[in-house]
Amino acid sequence: MSILVVGSVAFDSIETPSGKRERVLGGAATHFALAASYFTEVRVIGVVGEDFLPEHEAVLTRRGIDTRGIERAAGKSFHWTGSYVQDLNSAETLATDLNVFATFAPKIPTEYLDAEYLFLANIDPVLQARVRSQMPMVKMVCGDTMNYWIGSHLENLKKVLKELDVLLINDGEARMLSGESNAVRAAEKVMAMGPKCLVVKHGEYGATGFFSERAFGGGEKKLRPFRAPALPLEDVVDPTGAGDSFAGGFYGYLASQPKLTPSAFRTAMFYGGVMGSFAVERFGTERLQDVSRAEIDERFRLFREISHLDTEA
Amino acid sequence: MSILVVGSVAFDSIETPSGKRERVLGGAATHFALAASYFTEVRVIGVVGEDFLPEHEAVLTRRGIDTRGIERAAGKSFHWTGSYVQDLNSAETLATDLNVFATFAPKIPTEYLDAEYLFLANIDPVLQARVRSQMPMVKMVCGDTMNYWIGSHLENLKKVLKELDVLLINDGEARMLSGESNAVRAAEKVMAMGPKCLVVKHGEYGATGFFSERAFGGGEKKLRPFRAPALPLEDVVDPTGAGDSFAGGFYGYLASQPKLTPSAFRTAMFYGGVMGSFAVERFGTERLQDVSRAEIDERFRLFREISHLDTEA
Numbered sequence: 001m002s003i004l005v006v007g008s009v010a011f012d013s014i015e016t017p018s019g020k021r022e023r024v025l026g027g028a029a030t031h032f033a034l035a036a037s038y039f040t041e042v043r044v045i046g047v048v049g050e051d052f053l054p055e056h057e058a059v060l061t062r063r064g065i066d067t068r069g070i071e072r073a074a075g076k077s078f079h080w081t082g083s084y085v086q087d088l089n090s091a092e093t094l095a096t097d098l099n100v101f102a103t104f105a106p107k108i109p110t111e112y113l114d115a116e117y118l119f120l121a122n123i124d125p126v127l128q129a130r131v132r133s134q135m136p137m138v139k140m141v142c143g144d145t146m147n148y149w150i151g152s153h154l155e156n157l158k159k160v161l162k163e164l165d166v167l168l169i170n171d172g173e174a175r176m177l178s179g180e181s182n183a184v185r186a187a188e189k190v191m192a193m194g195p196k197c198l199v200v201k202h203g204e205y206g207a208t209g210f211f212s213e214r215a216f217g218g219g220e221k222k223l224r225p226f227r228a229p230a231l232p233l234e235d236v237v238d239p240t241g242a243g244d245s246f247a248g249g250f251y252g253y254l255a256s257q258p259k260l261t262p263s264a265f266r267t268a269m270f271y272g273g274v275m276g277s278f279a280v281e282r283f284g285t286e287r288l289q290d291v292s293r294a295e296i297d298e299r300f301r302l303f304r305e306i307s308h309l310d311t312e313a
Numbered sequence: 314m315s316i317l318v319v320g321s322v323a324f325d326s327i328e329t330p331s332g333k334r335e336r337v338l339g340g341a342a343t344h345f346a347l348a349a350s351y352f353t354e355v356r357v358i359g360v361v362g363e364d365f366l367p368e369h370e371a372v373l374t375r376r377g378i379d380t381r382g383i384e385r386a387a388g389k390s391f392h393w394t395g396s397y398v399q400d401l402n403s404a405e406t407l408a409t410d411l412n413v414f415a416t417f418a419p420k421i422p423t424e425y426l427d428a429e430y431l432f433l434a435n436i437d438p439v440l441q442a443r444v445r446s447q448m449p450m451v452k453m454v455c456g457d458t459m460n461y462w463i464g465s466h467l468e469n470l471k472k473v474l475k476e477l478d479v480l481l482i483n484d485g486e487a488r489m490l491s492g493e494s495n496a497v498r499a500a501e502k503v504m505a506m507g508p509k510c511l512v513v514k515h516g517e518y519g520a521t522g523f524f525s526e527r528a529f530g531g532g533e534k535k536l537r538p539f540r541a542p543a544l545p546l547e548d549v550v551d552p553t554g555a556g557d558s559f560a561g562g563f564y565g566y567l568a569s570q571p572k573l574t575p576s577a578f579r580t581a582m583f584y585g586g587v588m589g590s591f592a593v594e595r596f597g598t599e600r601l602q603d604v605s606r607a608e609i610d611e612r613f614r615l616f617r618e619i620s621h622l623d624t625e626a
Contacts, residue, residue: 088494088495181401182401182546182547182548182549183517183545184545184546184547185547187545202518204496205515205518205519206518206540208545224615224618224619225545225619226619226620227519227542227543227545227619227620229540229620230540232496232497232500232521232538232540233495233497234495234497234498235495236495263622266622267622270622302537304622305537306537306538306539306540307539307540307542307620307621308620308621308622309576309579309580309583309617309621
């Protein structure tokens with residue numbers, strides 16, 4: 001089934017211990033869409049400037065991604081400049097040039113209105129809420145956010161949280177949003193704000209999923225959490241977009257399943273880790289552009305092997 | 314088969330957000346021995362003072378632990394005072410009174426010499442090496458250490474590392490010992506120092522095992538790593554001894570197995586997490602004293618369920 005994603009389509013200038021790249025295609029919606037495109041149909045809503053050329057659009061359309069919702073505006077595209085030279089686990093933002101993104105007002109093409117799955121990437125919660133309200137019939141809503149919105153736009157964010165089936169955030173964001181340092185109590189507090197499921201990402205340690213029976217048509221009862229591994233990687237070339245790629249693999253797999261079951265959620269968390277592990281192997285979206293479905297399946301088996309007791313040898 | 318453990322038998326005064334306890338039985342060898350005692354025979358070598366009463370010894374002997382190697386010396390037992398009030402994940406040491414431990418010279422009773430498995434708990438590497446040399450016939454040697462020995466006694470520690478089949482340390486210690494921030498490269502460097510297997514503990518995120526074929530009679534080839542989960546816990550009463558309890562569950566299970574296989578190692582890592590999760594539920598060794606084998610098996614199943622794709626529902 002089809003996913004509609006709203007979020008940034010941008011250019012990134014990135015420095016890591018492995019090297020430097022200027023103005024490579026990036027943005028949360030781009031990474032998400034590429035990762036999800038290996039599992040299901042994806043439609044993108046975003047805004048770009050005059051510097052977004054046919055060659056950039058082709059990166060998406062080659063993967064079958066529907067780009068009709070990417071609006072062209074006068075001026076330059078959103079441009080992020082960051083460095084991981086000090087710490088591969090944490091980006092140092094050197095510049096955020098919002099450009100055409102500063103006045104982004106998402107418009108949903110009529111051809112997009114029948115999408116069953118909505119992904120609200122990390123943008124202003126006011127925009128997330130606006131898109132959500134224009135898609136009343138979706139089967140499922142999944143969202144991301146970041147410390148900036150939690151710290152400075154909490155009331156707006158809380159309105160979005162009420163609408164979410166699944167929230168994907170990292171450890172620090174879960175602590176900040178809940179005011180709780182204990183991971184289990186933090187998850188409970190966050191889920192009390194709305195999300196029926198919470199996936200907390202732990203970077204190199206994988207992710208933990210928390211579920212309420214509400215997610216599967218039941219009551220408030222908590223189900224047991226689930227731990228998905230991350231692959232121990234010898235070489236991380238560029239962590240940019242790893243979280244969005246996780247989200248794309250996770251939600252893409254879910255949208256490809258006939259039924260939302262706890263088992264589908266667990267498998268989706270594994271595919272999230274798989275797509276995140278590919279994303280960091282090269283700069284920008286390079287690896288996500290050319291990975292094959294066979295490689296994805298092979299890595300899924302590897303994730304299973306490194307975490308399951310009943311594997312060979 | 315029988316494990317010989319050498320390490321501290323001590324009293325701990327502990328403050329955590331859950332409360333305060335004065336002079337409860339603790340020490341690395343105590344936590345290790347109690348955790349391992351649910352899987353196999355355990356013999357302890359350590360030293361205590363005149364404050365170590367029959368009631369303290371009974372904590373060990375009730376679990377069938379052989380205490381004939383615990384030497385009585387004039388003076389007081391090792392006493393550690395620590396607080397987790399600021400941060401449950403990291404102990405603040407308020408006082409370390411070595412007392413009789415300051416002049417500890419491990420002596421191995423002749424009845425202990427046929428132990429097949431040796432565990433060198435976190436003590437001066439000079440003492441670890443001395444015990445190891447007195448047990449030339451053991452089938453397997455597993456060891457622990459800490460930042461203090463890595464920082465100030467590295468040359469002595471390196472002699473011990475050459476003798477180890479398995480080293481159990483945490484993330485920070487692996488980084489410090491290797492000078493590498495990448496976990497995979499850190500593991501390779503540490504294993505090049507001697508250990509055939511390395512288990513790196515990640516606290517609330519579980520543990521990663523790294524293996525060389527040397528561990529199973531093969532060559533230098535690396536096997537794929539293994540990720541074992543930790544249980545997301547709502548209430549951590551006292552983290553003291555969690556790492557030693559992990560080691561006890563891990564090594565106790567290994568020593569109970571007829572053959573050292575990769576599969577046995579993976580299962581051992583799960584049992585390590587299981588025993589660590591019990592240890593933190595109450596102060597000191599309280600929980601490790603009265604857990605039942607049925608509870609251990611039940612929690613093992615839970616660890617499997619929260620990390621495996623093919624579980625029910």
